Amino acid sequence: MAYLSDIEIAQQCEMRPITEIAKNAGIDEKYIEQYGKYKAKIDLSLLNESQRDNGKLILVTAITPTPAGEGKTTTTIGLADGMKRIGKSVAVALREPSLGPVFGIKGGAAGGGYAQVVPMEDINLHFTGDFHAIGAANNLLAAMLDNHIQQGNSLGIDPRKITWKRCVDMNDRQLRFVVDGLGGKVNGVPREDGFDITVASEIMAVLCLSNSISDLKDRLSRIIVGYTYDDKPVTAGELKAAGAMAALLKDAIKPNLVQTLEGTPAFVHGGPFANIAHGCNSVTATKMALKTADYAITEAGFGADLGAEKFLDIKCRAAGLTPSAVVVVATVRALKMHGGLDKKSLDTENLTALEKGIPNLLRHVSNIKNVYKLPCVVAVNRFPTDTDNEIGFIIEKCKELGVNVVLSTVWADGGKGGEELAKEVVRLCEEEKGDFTYSYPLEGSIEDKIEAVVQKVYGGNGITVLPAAKKQIERLSELGFSNLPVCIAKTQYSFSDNPALLGAPEDFTVTVKNVKISAGAGFIVVHTGDIMTMPGLPKSPAAERIDIDENGKITGLF
Numbered sequence: 001m002a003y004l005s006d007i008e009i010a011q012q013c014e015m016r017p018i019t020e021i022a023k024n025a026g027i028d029e030k031y032i033e034q035y036g037k038y039k040a041k042i043d044l045s046l047l048n049e050s051q052r053d054n055g056k057l058i059l060v061t062a063i064t065p066t067p068a069g070e071g072k073t074t075t076t077i078g079l080a081d082g083m084k085r086i087g088k089s090v091a092v093a094l095r096e097p098s099l100g101p102v103f104g105i106k107g108g109a110a111g112g113g114y115a116q117v118v119p120m121e122d123i124n125l126h127f128t129g130d131f132h133a134i135g136a137a138n139n140l141l142a143a144m145l146d147n148h149i150q151q152g153n154s155l156g157i158d159p160r161k162i163t164w165k166r167c168v169d170m171n172d173r174q175l176r177f178v179v180d181g182l183g184g185k186v187n188g189v190p191r192e193d194g195f196d197i198t199v200a201s202e203i204m205a206v207l208c209l210s211n212s213i214s215d216l217k218d219r220l221s222r223i224i225v226g227y228t229y230d231d232k233p234v235t236a237g238e239l240k241a242a243g244a245m246a247a248l249l250k251d252a253i254k255p256n257l258v259q260t261l262e263g264t265p266a267f268v269h270g271g272p273f274a275n276i277a278h279g280c281n282s283v284t285a286t287k288m289a290l291k292t293a294d295y296a297i298t299e300a301g302f303g304a305d306l307g308a309e310k311f312l313d314i315k316c317r318a319a320g321l322t323p324s325a326v327v328v329v330a331t332v333r334a335l336k337m338h339g340g341l342d343k344k345s346l347d348t349e350n351l352t353a354l355e356k357g358i359p360n361l362l363r364h365v366s367n368i369k370n371v372y373k374l375p376c377v378v379a380v381n382r383f384p385t386d387t388d389n390e391i392g393f394i395i396e397k398c399k400e401l402g403v404n405v406v407l408s409t410v411w412a413d414g415g416k417g418g419e420e421l422a423k424e425v426v427r428l429c430e431e432e433k434g435d436f437t438y439s440y441p442l443e444g445s446i447e448d449k450i451e452a453v454v455q456k457v458y459g460g461n462g463i464t465v466l467p468a469a470k471k472q473i474e475r476l477s478e479l480g481f482s483n484l485p486v487c488i489a490k491t492q493y494s495f496s497d498n499p500a501l502l503g504a505p506e507d508f509t510v511t512v513k514n515v516k517i518s519a520g521a522g523f524i525v526v527h528t529g530d531i532m533t534m535p536g537l538p539k540s541p542a543a544e545r546i547d548i549d550e551n552g553k554i555t556g557l558f
Contacts, residue, residue: 078410
């Protein structure tokens, strides 16, 4: 049987005008700024002027990712469409895809099969220009920083202690480490420099955590770009850059409204990576979903040890949000890979591999229930090759933790395949009350917070702090930043900082290599393992298979 590709399914969809989607969500036309017929930005004033009570917030997360795939975004969208089908008022809040993975190895990020947000091509490419605006604001700050040094350096910035990098929204390893300012005195001060991918820029995190333009300006002004010769921090505010940066971001801060294949409203806005940033869509988009629907469904990047941990410990804390329920997405195929099975053998029933791999799911579920104390359901994203024995095994193991398992077939069946999951999520929201708790308090040392996440969430023994990181922690503590949450950058492929340790590893320590402050975002970034803030393209990038015909029809985009 030949399946349609994601882009072919999306191109067959008869989209409704975005004004109709907005009207159905109760959004007055005075708040709508259209970007063509099927996309719009929604003015932030809606959040202050709406008299509607907030809906209930549902987080969709997943097991530790594998090349076999989990379908977290697909499940999020299918769950929302399923809720709509059972008569509930619902909206989705998702991240925007980065061009890096779109043209790299991962492909698009607008869902899949019959559970997608559309217009799929626009969302995966330039969309409404948010990422370009973020890149421009990031690089304006870099330009003003270097210009300040060139024009006399009245702040006494040490070129060897500059921490701010330029950025571009593309996987380009060639730009990780560069030397710039060459060509003589008139062309700048020569120094070592580098690029991050735009989704790793602190501006992305700032935009996603800001509540308003004034909050955005305050956060931008607090960004630390480097240190003086006598080791004092230098901020964007001191460089007088915050106002101009905010002007570049005046439209980007407004959430984007699109629709699912089945016409459910979807706020797609912001896109920090979850292995190197906090991995959640914007606070404003989530709040807009809560203001316009009885149930707001959002997702956080990669496995629950990354995206969900940061959603709960950073975003919810900063924005005053409390989820009513959490969905943990798993596939039999991925769990068998965690049990040591080769990718080529995943289509065959193998309860032994599943038994070895299922502790990965159980640890994520236990974290949601026992660390964060939230109601939880497991959604098994069912593939045609999954056997009843394998599904039954997962159901039995989850029951031991007091967690229900619901089969989801949203990739193949759209909202209809998400109805049972929708009913269970509604039941959790209405009948089970959580006692939401963070995994660590803000009081205590930076090391205490990192160790709490490693022990409580990852299941490790503790941390090893390298000498350079120790010095950085001491300096940040002296500067008064020790009361901020931690944003741990680590591999997405393991609970540990070693991508080869699959399943639910034990007796490991996490090595802290580098610690830096994101003062604008309001968290401390902790680098572990071999994490990079600028990915590279694979040997055969997805870009090689993307094309456009004479009529403007795009092919190969996932």
